[in-house]
Amino acid sequence: MILDLEKFLAQERPHWEALEALLNRLDTGDRLHLDDARRMHALYERASADLARLATFAAEPESRRYLEALVARAYAEIHETRGSGRRFRFWHWFLVVFPQTFRRHARAFGVSLGISLVGTLFGIFATLVDPDSRHVTMPFGHAEITPTQRVRQEEKSREKAAVHSQHASFSGQLMTHNTQVSIGTLAFGMTWGIGTIILLFYNGVVLGAIGTDYITDGQGGFLAAWLLPHGSIELPAIFIAGQAGLVLAHTLFGRRSNLPLGRRLRAVAPDLVTLIGGVALLLVYAGIIESFLSQYHEPVVPYSLKIAFGLVELAGLVLFLTFAGRSTESNDPGTDSTAP
Amino acid sequence: MTHLRIRTPEGVEFALPIAGPVSRALAYLVDFVLVMAFNILLSIVLSYASIVARDLSEALLQVGFFVLPIAYGVGCEWLLRGQTLGKRVFNLRVIDAEGLKLRPAQIILRNLLRAVDFLPLFYLVGGITTLLNRKGQRLGDLAAGTVVVRIQRFATPDLEPILGSRFNSLRAQPHLAARLRQRIHAAEAAIALQALTRRDELDPAARLALFRDLADGFRATVPYPPEISESLTDEQYIRNVVDILYRPKNSS
Known part of the structure; x- marks a missing residue:
């Protein structure tokens, strides 16, 4: 109970202002010395106690609101325990954190890959059983001409790729389109994974349909040489985006976790951002390769060389995701409570 | 619920007013216009650059149009501590749902998940979710554990x-x-x-x-x-x- 409000306000206001000054310093990116940090903690406790006392005093709404905002700001600074606010180290993040995060949610990746494979099998089956289905299952003009016609067309321009003199813009187009699809695949995790599953399945159907179309037309070698250089990175990247979407969906369901939904989502958020960030980088690389290498065909670049290059990339990616960052893995706490 | 109530371990409760859908939509409109202006500016600059490097200019334009809206949201909310310029105009701020410090991962996630909030058109999914949610969270806010609050002014009336x-x-x-x-x-x-x-x-x-x-x-x-x-x-x-x-x- 405050007996003399005027005296109370006059006495306490300098302490609130001192706390506000310290918070303003933090806002501008200043780092506090240990003594200042201790002082801030003491001032925060004092301001909290003042707020509790003032809360019963209805005729001081301005002071109470001011104090509430002040305590809210100080609370955020003092009680934050997630991470130490270290400077972001790009290479450490990409070479260590990203593969570690990938492995932590390896089961979700397996499910993502599995859904895509089921879609691929469906695409193969549909194309074999009902060749007309190609008009539904094949985008990007693949259904308009036969694979053999396409191969002749592509190989006709002997020295120039179809996107000659437009490599960079074509590359940019591929990067943005694929990244958009990946972000969508992650975001649709919020539909309890239904949207993510549909996107992964559809992606698999397209892949299966086009693959079957080329193989049955005797153009399997061309297709492998065309797709492998960029596809060996692009396709796993899409599966990882699906992995992120499924992790999000699993977190929504919250099986094997006693934490409330908000806590579960907050815990998994850094992993989702890491996964989608890694996907974006992989897709930038794939976009460059697709524009600058995949579009060149024999006799400019031998198919065997392109296929070998694609296989080396795939092996490199598998090794990277499997082994990179293992030496520091045991020190990383991870987010086991939400990991599927 | 009109306020986000947070109880500290010290037993003190404070309340922050949750931003309404109208003020959020208006703030978004301001941001949208700004991003459009940035896009136009980028187009003008790159149209000059295309005289010497057409292909590269077109590539930068493609990537720029895609990256700008995301980078604007993430960059502003990080640098201005939970505010874009539109939110600043309408006195709104993104905060952590538990009153803690806003983390970069939260900012990135809430901005990326606009992809699903925007569906099928004009933020219909996000808008409906905001109305149904106690804390006025769209799907991106839910996933990132964030809430948009109204900043209160403490100006003493001129008596x-x-x-x-x-x-x-x-x-x-x-x-x-x-x-x-x-x-x-x-x-x-x-x-x-x-x-x-x-x-x-x-x-x-x-x-x-x-x-x-x-x-x-x-x-x-x-x-x-x-x-x-x-x-x-x-x-x-x-x-x-x-x-x-x-x-x-x-x-x-």
């Missing part, structure tokens, strides 16, 4: 034109003045202040009736001696009460 520096006979009884400040509720004080501020907009009869009702209420809550209370008109009485409530240090 000089209303109250001036006239003698306040109610201050002659300090113990009753202290009781007024204790017993009068904040909402009642605000009504009295509003009545004084807008008194010239009222009809004479309505003005008399309003101040009579208010004065009767305050007189009943904290009775003053009749020689003080009855020597003042109802409007003067309210002016003196407001003076005590809003200017506690005034010694006049």
Whole structure:
């Protein structure tokens, strides 16, 4: 109970202002010395106690609101325990954190890959059983001409790729389109994974349909040489985006976790951002390769060389995701409570 | 629910007002216009650059159009501590749902998940989710554990034109003045202040009736001696009460 409000306000206001000054310093990116940090903690406790006392005093709404905002700001600074606010180290993040995060949610990746494979099998089956289905299952003009016609067309321009003199813009187009699809695949995790599953399945159907179309037309070698250089990175990247979407969906369901939904989502958020960030980088690389290498065909670049290059990339990616960052893995706490 | 209530481990509770869908939509509109302006600026710059490097300019334009909206949202909310320029105009701020510090991962995630909030058109999914959610969260906010709140202004009202520096006979009884400040509720004080501020907009009869009702209420809550209370008109009485409530240090 405050007996003399005027005296109370006059006495306490300098302490609130001192706390506000310290918070303003933090806002501008200043780092506090240990003594200042201790002082801030003491001032925060004092301001909290003042707020509790003032809360019963209805005729001081301005002071109470001011104090509430002040305590809210100080609370955020003092009680934050997630991470130490270290400077972001790009290479450490990409070479260590990203593969570690990938492995932590390896089961979700397996499910993502599995859904895509089921879609691929469906695409193969549909194309074999009902060749007309190609008009539904094949985008990007693949259904308009036969694979053999396409191969002749592509190989006709002997020295120039179809996107000659437009490599960079074509590359940019591929990067943005694929990244958009990946972000969508992650975001649709919020539909309890239904949207993510549909996107992964559809992606698999397209892949299966086009693959079957080329193989049955005797153009399997061309297709492998065309797709492998960029596809060996692009396709796993899409599966990882699906992995992120499924992790999000699993977190929504919250099986094997006693934490409330908000806590579960907050815990998994850094992993989702890491996964989608890694996907974006992989897709930038794939976009460059697709524009600058995949579009060149024999006799400019031998198919065997392109296929070998694609296989080396795939092996490199598998090794990277499997082994990179293992030496520091045991020190990383991870987010086991939400990991599927 | 209109407020986000957070209880600290010290047992203190504070409340932050949750931003409504209209102010959020308006803030988004401002941001949208700004991003469009940036896009146009980028197009103009790159149209000049295309004279020497057409392919590269087109590539940068493609990537720029895609990256700009995301980078704008993430960059602003990180650098301006939870605010974009649109949110700043409408006094809104993104905060952590538990009142803790906003983390980069949260900012990135809420901005990336606009992809699903935007569906099928004009933020329909996000808008409906905001209306159905207790904390006014769209799907991106839910996933990132963030809430958009309204920042309150703490400007003290300018009382000089209303109250001036006239003698306040109610201050002659300090113990009753202290009781007024204790017993009068904040909402009642605000009504009295509003009545004084807008008194010239009222009809004479309505003005008399309003101040009579208010004065009767305050007189009943904290009775003053009749020689003080009855020597003042109802409007003067309210002016003196407001003076005590809003200017506690005034010694006049």
